[in-house]
Amino acid sequence: MNTKPLSHKRLSEDEMRERSSEFLETVRKRRSVREYSDEPIPLDVVRNCIESAGQAPSGANKQPWTFVLVTDPDTKAKIREAAETEEREFYNGRAPQEWLDDLAHLGTDENKPFLTTAPALIVVFAQTRPSDEGNHYYVKESVGLASGILLAALNNAGFVTLTHTPSPMKFLSDVLGRPSNERPYLLIPVGYPADNCEVPDISRKALDEYLVEV
Numbered sequence: 379m380n381t382k383p384l385s386h387k388r389l390s391e392d393e394m395r396e397r398s399s400e401f402l403e404t405v406r407k408r409r410s411v412r413e414y415s416d417e418p419i420p421l422d423v424v425r426n427c428i429e430s431a432g433q434a435p436s437g438a439n440k441q442p443w444t445f446v447l448v449t450d451p452d453t454k455a456k457i458r459e460a461a462e463t464e465e466r467e468f469y470n471g472r473a474p475q476e477w478l479d480d481l482a483h484l485g486t487d488e489n490k491p492f493l494t495t496a497p498a499l500i501v502v503f504a505q506t507r508p509s510d511e512g513n514h515y516y517v518k519e520s521v522g523l524a525s526g527i528l529l530a531a532l533n534n535a536g537f538v539t540l541t542h543t544p545s546p547m548k549f550l551s552d553v554l555g556r557p558s559n560e561r562p563y564l565l566i567p568v569g570y571p572a573d574n575c576e577v578p579d580i581s582r583k584a585l586d587e588y589l590v591e592v
């Protein structure tokens with residue numbers, strides 16, 4: 379094993395309190411947004427956020443993720459068309475009634491205009507195995523952790539996002555020409571909210587509903 383000294387700056391407890399509260403306020407404001415402005419966004423900022431995601435821990439440090447940043451209008455149109463085809467089947471038959479009932483308060487349907495309106499889409503792929511030889515481990519956990527950091531980084535940078543999961547998502551591999559060792563994991567529109575953007579009036583659980591201290 380090769381080692382090197384850890385780079386870590388010890389903070390005062392006051393500073394820790396301040397920083398954690400600020401971060402909490404920032405993530406409290408994060409919402410899933412479905413109405414986007416078509417205004418262009420600074421892609422260098424998006425790349426910083428993707429590089430932040432790439433700092434996530436992963437099984438055996440294999441970093442089993444690929445992020446495809448899509449801004450090409452024709453490619454966005456192809457993705458929208460294929461996603462809406464799958465979603466039409468989902469909303470008009472494939473989804474059990476209980477699932478549709480659970481979604482009703484979000485107002486979602488088979489129309490996905492945000493896939494062409496948002497200036498960028500980030501398609502996250504999970505590498506089920508390396509492209510050459512060897513193995514990947516805890517792939518879903520690793521890519522989930524990276525995706526969480528990505529959403530937090532994008533939110534922190536001032537963008538709005540949506541974690542969109544058209545199902546099945548195989549069409550993303552075809553449209554983007556990804557190799558067979560990569561599976562589509564999430565489709566994330568990124569941009570600014572449309573003028574007068576509305577979001578569902580929903581709330582989050584209180585801490586004491588999901589924190590157990592022993």
Ligand code: IYR
Nearest residue numbers: 465481486487542543544545
């Ligand atoms: N993928 C569909 C349905 C959907 C499913 C869940 I779970 C959601 O939280 C939201 C939507 C869609 O994107 O419309």
